Each structure stands twice: as structure tokens, then as C-alpha cells.
Amino acid sequence: MAAAAVIASFLIPMLITVSVEPFLLAMAAPFVVGLLVIRRWVRIGIVWLGVVSLAVLLFSAPFLVDALGHPESLVDFLPLVVFSIASLIGAIAAVPAFRSLHDEPSDAARTVAIVGAAAILVASGVALVAFAGVESVDAQHGDTLLVAKDLKFQPEAIEAVAGIVSVHVTNEDNTRHTFTIKELGVDLSVPPESEQRVTFDAEPGTYAFICRPHAPDMSGELVVA
Incomplete structure (x- = not known):
């Protein structure tokens, strides 16, 4: 049984x-x-x-x-x-x-x-x-936009200006994703079919981001200039 x-x-x-x-x-x-x-x-x-x-x-x-x-x-x-x-x-x-x-x-x-x-x-x-009880968060002006769909990030490479960076993630899948940048201590949980937003400080450089539950297949790069 x-x-x-x-x-x-x-x-x-x-x-x-x-x-x-x-x-x-x-x-x-x-x-x-x-x-x-x-x-x-x-x-x-x-x-x-x-x-x-x-x-x-x-x-x-x-x-x-x-x-x-x-x-x-x-x-x-x-x-x-x-x-x-x-x-x-x-x-x-x-x-x-x-x-x-x-x-x-x-x-x-x-x-x-x-x-x-x-x-x-x-x-x-x-x-x-x-x-x-899940509530979505709307994107704000100046946000870097990212979509999680079919267990992939779209686009896989995103850009932002150094300083205070805000990333808005739309999850179109029926499974939970995360937007995680280990180097910067960023770990945003994005419930199924929801939109979430995270703000953090980033110096110029290239940072790898992943979805923890679906890594290494679900990953991308953030380029901060």
C-alpha cells in the first residue's frame, strides 16, 4: 500500500x-x-x-x-x-x-x-x-523583467545598472520557482502563476542566477554595468 x-x-x-x-x-x-x-x-x-x-x-x-x-x-x-x-x-x-x-x-x-x-x-x-493566499506584486517603472516559463528563464540574460537593482519575475508555470543569486544573497520565491519582485544592491559585474528547485537546467546571467 x-x-x-x-x-x-x-x-x-x-x-x-x-x-x-x-x-x-x-x-x-x-x-x-x-x-x-x-x-x-x-x-x-x-x-x-x-x-x-x-x-x-x-x-x-x-x-x-x-x-x-x-x-x-x-x-x-x-x-x-x-x-x-x-x-x-x-x-x-x-x-x-x-x-x-x-x-x-x-x-x-x-x-x-x-x-x-x-x-x-x-x-x-x-x-x-x-x-x-498568494498575492502577486506588480512591476514598477525601471524594473528588469524576467519570465519563468516551461522550466526556463526568458530571457536567459538580463541587464541592469549598478546600484539598486529591482527584478520583477513572472512565473507562468504551475510549479514554484526561485530567482536566486548566491553571490548577492538574493533568494526570491515565486509561487506558481504569480508575479513577484525583489530589490537588491549590485556592483558592476556578471552574476549567475538560478532557480534552486530546477537548477542547473534553469539558470541565466545578470550583467550589471
Whole structure:
């Protein structure tokens, strides 16, 4: 059950965006293998799914910490909530499931499943409220304009005059982006289908900017003269 939920958490974003993401397919593959193995070799399948659940959860932890802090991005947040809860349940449940293959699910197992489902429902409510509360910021005269579309910055190179620089970012995607310049300490979060603005001080030079969730593919340069 937990493995199926994890697989769904990888497939749902692709269905929503009508796209194929090789990385997500690669993440789902070990869980599909585990479900196939468990049909013939139950103990091996249980151990496999438990180990894979724990390994994938630990591998994803740095990304999860940031992404789960932004419930306003529904396409990112909800699948990751399902993934996190299902992976955790899968890793924890592997040991007792291995020991009692032929027993009916225990009261503890049922309780864990109910708590997990309740947590997902609560997270869904939080995400909907956060998404509804997103407010866009209009561009002002003199702003450097940037658009995030199809997981790319348009244009990839922007210019500004040295001193106080203001960049206005329009996110046309249904996933969260950031406008991040590490050298200058700039890190603007741009929720899905919103417009945001950031002002900072920059000396003459060329600065690389990225979207943290989608780097290195989503990047560009700011030239300050």
C-alpha cells in the first residue's frame, strides 16, 4: 500500500503537467520492482521495499526540507507530502511485516495508516489555503523583467545598472520557482502563476542566477554595468 502511494506521488506531477520526467520515473522504478518481487518472494520483496523506502527518503531529505516549506505550490507540495509519509510508513512497517507474513494487519498498523491518511488530508487543506493566499506584486517603472516559463528563464540574460537593482519575475508555470543569486544573497520565491519582485544592491559585474528547485537546467546571467 505504501509503495503504491509512493509510485503515485511520482506519477501525479507528470499527469498534471502532461510531461515525462526521466528522474521521477527512475525514482519510481525500484518501488515497481519491489511490488513485482513481493508477488513471488514475499520476504525479499518486503525487505527490498523497506530498504528502498528508507534510502530514497534519506536521499531526498535536503530537497524535502525546502519544498515542504512552501505549501502554496500544490503541484510540488501534495505529491511530496504523500511521498514523505508513504516512504516513512514503508520503511517503518517493513520490520513487523517481515516477521508476521501470514498475520492480519495489526491494530498498530491500522492506526499508522489512519494517521498517515489524516496527515495527508490536513496537508491538503493547508496547501489549498496557502495557494489561495498568494498575492502577486506588480512591476514598477525601471524594473528588469524576467519570465519563468516551461522550466526556463526568458530571457536567459538580463541587464541592469549598478546600484539598486529591482527584478520583477513572472512565473507562468504551475510549479514554484526561485530567482536566486548566491553571490548577492538574493533568494526570491515565486509561487506558481504569480508575479513577484525583489530589490537588491549590485556592483558592476556578471552574476549567475538560478532557480534552486530546477537548477542547473534553469539558470541565466545578470550583467550589471
